[in-house]
Amino acid sequence: MTPRTAVEDFYDRVWNRGDKAAIAELIHPDFTFRGSLGPTMTGHAAFSAYVDRVTEALADYRCTILDLVSEGDRAFARMRFEGIHRAPFMGAGAALFSLKSDKIADLWVLGDLQGLREQLERNAKH
Numbered sequence: 569m570t571p572r573t574a575v576e577d578f579y580d581r582v583w584n585r586g587d588k589a590a591i592a593e594l595i596h597p598d599f600t601f602r603g604s605l606g607p608t609m610t611g612h613a614a615f616s617a618y619v620d621r622v623t624e625a626l627a628d629y630r631c632t633i634l635d636l637v638s639e640g641d642r643a644f645a646r647m648r649f650e651g652i653h654r655a656p657f658m659g660a661g662a663a664l665f666s667l668k669s670d671k672i673a674d675l676w677v678l679g680d681l682q683g684l685r686e687q688l689e690r691n692a693k694h
Contacts, residue, residue, distance in 0.1 A: 569594075569670045571643035572636060578665075578672060579631040579647075582619060591616055596671040603677045626651025641667040 569577075574594060581590035591612050601615050602608040609615060623629050629651035636645045643665045666674040 569667075571638040571641060571665060571667050574667060574670075574672050575636060575638070575643045575645050575663075575665055576633065579633060579645075583629065583631040586623065588616055588619065591619075594672055596668050596673040598668075599671075599673055599675070601675045601677075603675075625654065627654050628652055643667075 577590065578594050581587040582594065595612060595615065597612065598610065599612065599615060600608055600610050601618065603618060609618060629649070632648040632650070634646045634648055636643060638644075644662065645665070646662045662678050664676045665672055668674075
């Protein structure tokens with residue numbers, strides 16, 4: 569699997585379709601994840617719980633890849649994260665993926681929290 573294919577499948581299957589079985593197929597067992605919503609996590613179970621946390625907070629959650637660049641065993645994706653808030657949530661941004669043995673081994677996400685704050689402030693004025 570190429571890094572490009574891994575990232576596309578990751579967002580399509582895990583996030584957009586809610587296919588939690590894809591976690592074991594796409595993600596390395598020693599997977600580390602640092603998201604905008606908390607500390608670094610390790611392993612499938614911790615990541616699965618993170619997916620639940622996000623999808624419980626946002627109805628109709630969808631990830632759209634805006635830009636995807638890959639080189640060697642790494643890929644960078646600039647994303648749009650969308651959903652209908654139904655519980656407290658913050659986060660949108662970009663993600664850096666590293667692969668190991670053709671599976672996603674590390675993911676670092678940087679959220680555009682300032683942009684989100686500005687959007688929420690504009691919405692509050694209406």
